[in-house]
Amino acid sequence: MTLARDAVLVLEKDMRLELRSRVIVSQVMPFGLLVLILFAFALDPDRRILGEATPGLFWLAVLFSTLLALQRSFAVEAADGVTDGLRLSGLDPAGIFLGKAAGIAVHLLALEVVLIVGATLFYGTAPEGPLLLIATCLAATAGLAAVGSIYGILSAGMRVRDTLLPLLVLPVVSPVLISATQAFGAAYEQSSGTGWRWFGLLAVFAVLYLVIGIFAFETLLEES
């Protein structure tokens, strides 16, 4: 029970930080939209190419924005010895992990809503299968948030954090990019048969990394 309470405490803290600073809303979300626009420049705004590539471009934009959200989320932990504070706070490390992951997940879900609207608007492709779409977003976001929290605390406080984090995170989450893109592709084409299989892989990914995070976070929090 303390696990859930500690997680909620950390989540509340991060939400309060965001409400006051609005870094995600005023910087990360515009960045995500900017990436969507840049893809259009790179691929020539021929609606057919953009339409076909929408699922992949959408998830690439999410992935790049995730890196920024992670850097933001763990920069606030590394500054002013907050990590020491967290360690001394007596909170359950697994609870801190779940709280941080939940905070990142909330930010990412909000970002994904904005990006789906953006992709619909700019690329002219409307999503079809809403259930698969929502399920994919939830599972993929849980996986991204879990991996992101593990590597975020791992690289927090390092001088080379900003360059190391993408190198560590992106290869590990590439199955999320593949699976979520395929599931979205199925959702956009309304052929949800294979889509649910990809959703299953996303769910396994999320559960695996949530479990690893719950057990490994204490080690990572020590002497960081």
Added chain:
Amino acid sequence: MTALFRPDPDGTSSRGSRMYGYALLPAVLLFLAVALFISPPDSGPDASENSMGELVRIMYVHVPVAVACYTAFFVTAAASVLYLVRKTEGWDTLAAASAEVGVVFTVLTLATGSIWGHIAWGTWWEWDPRLTSTLLMLVVYVGYLALRRAVIDPVVRAKRAAVVGLVAFANVPIVHYSVDWWRGIHQPATISRLDPTIDGMKLFALMFGMIVALAVYGWLMIHRFRLQFAENQLEAKGLDLALTERRAEASAGSLAAPKGAS
């Protein structure tokens, strides 16, 4: 007996490892002779269903180095887990050494696979499931090595690297399935499956290759492990030296020196 395994004071070899090396060299040469000249080409009445002809010879190198790279990463993962349980420096050193040797073998696997692909498929690179997942594995372990270089404190480095070593290995099956399905939907797998009825000289060449590759891995590991161990000792010594210097400075009364921006 212990004299056989005691490393030289100014090197990474011992009498035992030198004997190992001297035995390994003719084995490698003999393997190359078997793989390149003695074993028959994959053609004629004994050919496998793929009938690869002379091209089959690269398989005797490609498959063994791939086995060695998976072994290396398995050792890294196991040593990482043992480090997290025991918290002793030796396991961390073993994980680090094995990851580095594993990266070398992964590059060799990709290079030989690419050469094979160039002849068999006509392109240097195909987004084949196995090639793709091997490439991703390589990037993950390059990240692992980058992390090891980035952290200075040895205990913090060992802990973080152990978690990454574990995560990296847990990722292998997930990557495998995602990439397999990803390519499976668009096109059938391009790589030809190893024929299970491979026999005689060809089977011998392949098995011999695996033993040689694992033996080379073991030999490299002995030296890489000892080098890492020496590096750690040097680091600790440097730290002690720096500490005494600072203490001397402090007692000399240079307290007015500006503090570093940390």
